[in-house]
Amino acid sequence: MEEDKNINDEAIRTFLGKSEGSDFKVPENYFEGFQKNVYSKILDNKNQWWKLPQVKMTLVGTLSVFLVVIVLIDFSKSISVAEVDMSEQELLAYYADNIDEISESEILEIMTEDDLNSISEGLIDSTDKKKEEVREEKKEIPSLDDFTDEEIYEYMLDEGYDDGDWDNL
Amino acid sequence: MSWTDEEIIEKIQDEKTVNYGFNLLMDKYQEKVYWVIRRMVIDHDASDDIAQETFVKVWKNLSSFKGDSKLYTWIYRIATNEALNHLRKMKRRFFLPIGDVEHELSSSLESDTYYSGDEIQMKLQKAILKLPEKQRLVFNMKYFEEMKFKDIAEVLEVSVGNLKAQYHHAVKKIERFLKED
Numbered sequence: 001m002e003e004d005k006n007i008n009d010e011a012i013r014t015f016l017g018k019s020e021g022s023d024f025k026v027p028e029n030y031f032e033g034f035q036k037n038v039y040s041k042i043l044d045n046k047n048q049w050w051k052l053p054q055v056k057m058t059l060v061g062t063l064s065v066f067l068v069v070i071v072l073i074d075f076s077k078s079i080s081v082a083e084v085d086m087s088e089q090e091l092l093a094y095y096a097d098n099i100d101e102i103s104e105s106e107i108l109e110i111m112t113e114d115d116l117n118s119i120s121e122g123l124i125d126s127t128d129k130k131k132e133e134v135r136e137e138k139k140e141i142p143s144l145d146d147f148t149d150e151e152i153y154e155y156m157l158d159e160g161y162d163d164g165d166w167d168n169l
Numbered sequence: 170m171s172w173t174d175e176e177i178i179e180k181i182q183d184e185k186t187v188n189y190g191f192n193l194l195m196d197k198y199q200e201k202v203y204w205v206i207r208r209m210v211i212d213h214d215a216s217d218d219i220a221q222e223t224f225v226k227v228w229k230n231l232s233s234f235k236g237d238s239k240l241y242t243w244i245y246r247i248a249t250n251e252a253l254n255h256l257r258k259m260k261r262r263f264f265l266p267i268g269d270v271e272h273e274l275s276s277s278l279e280s281d282t283y284y285s286g287d288e289i290q291m292k293l294q295k296a297i298l299k300l301p302e303k304q305r306l307v308f309n310m311k312y313f314e315e316m317k318f319k320d321i322a323e324v325l326e327v328s329v330g331n332l333k334a335q336y337h338h339a340v341k342k343i344e345r346f347l348k349e350d
Contacts, residue, residue: 007333009312009340015347016293023286023294024207030217031203035195037217038224045225 172197174240181231191231195224198241201314202248208309209252209302211274213283219255223248242323249306249324256302271298296346300339307332308339 086094095102111119144152172193180190202223207216226247234243260270275295278284286294297305306325310316311332318336322329 007337007340009336011344012293012312012340012347016289018289023284023290024204024213025283025285026203026213027283031200034199034203034220035192038195038221038228041221041225042228045229 178234178236178240181234187231191228194227194240194244198244199224201241202244205245205248205310205314206252208297208313209249209306210255211277211284211298212281215255219251220248223251226251238323239320242320245310245320245324246326253302253306274298292347293343296343299346300342304335304339304342307335308343311336 095107147155177190177193177197180186180193183190199220203216203220206219206223207213210216210219223244227244230247234240238246256270259273275298278291278294278298297308300308303325307321310321310324311318316324318329318332322332325332
């Protein structure tokens with residue numbers, strides 16, 4: 001073809017023209033056994049069904065789904081709280097012993113609304129009682145209003161105060 | 170009797186004669202395919218393996234061959250892709266930069282028991298090995314296999330103009346390498 005002859009590679013042809021014989025060669029009868037080798041390779045490929053792209057893709061797909069399921073199951077599992085059978089007394093004893101190590105928020109977490117109500121009722125009761133006691137204590141300690149001026153005067157004299165000391169009081 | 174590609178395709182497309190058609194195809198192309206590969210990868214054992222793999226792929230894809238391209242350009246395309254893949258794997262396997270593949274192939278050529286070229290042929294081969302892969306492929310197909318630019322263009326899926334430019338550059342580089350040496 002004319003279009004194929006417009007690149008001059010004569011220099012290379014002249015250079016190579018000086019050489020003799022062939023360059024690359026193949027083992028004897030190589031091409032006679034070639035087809036047999038190709039057929040045995042085709043058979044090998046057929047027998048190795050696990051190398052088929054469809055099989056590979058199915059395996060990869062199944063494995064991926066399996067891994068995703070495993071990961072999802074693991075992450076969706078909540079951490080199970082140990083269920084221990086304990087009586088109320090034991091629990092109270094435990095909290096009493098370890099009260100310093102338990103934070104307010106932890107206490108609030110385990111307490112029900114009823115517990116909180118009963119505690120607040122108890123607190124109200126105890127506050128009222130305390131007030132009553134203080135009132136009674138106050139009643140037991142007499143104030144200056146409970147005494148007459150004469151009684152105070154006599155008491156002061158008994159204690160050794162003179163009239164002149166009154167101004168210093 | 171020499172079978173045309175059309176006749177071979179006809180045999181292959183008939184379920185009853187598919188094996189016979191494939192035998193005809195191998196008879197016609199096994200040597201051509203082998204030499205295209207051999208000139209690219211140099212080593213005989215590797216070339217043998219790649220040539221066999223090429224025909225295994227041809228067999229596997231026979232049903233998908235619709236005759237949109239010529240039979241032999243289709244086979245050559247598979248062969249050249251396999252050869253180029255082999256060279257890429259070689260680079261990856263030995264962590265070789267592009268320049269060192271040429272060095273590796275030159276060493277392989279010197280130690281190859283199935284290479285009997287004289288000093289002049291060895292010199293030319295070493296000069297060809299200095300070319301970039303695609304240029305080397307174009308040069309080998311044109312110079313040694315004497316393929317037409319149009320057919321090479323179909324195999325490599327590039328324009329004829331591009332191929333001519335590549336071949337021209339390849340020839341000039343080889344001439345320069347030969348003069349330098």
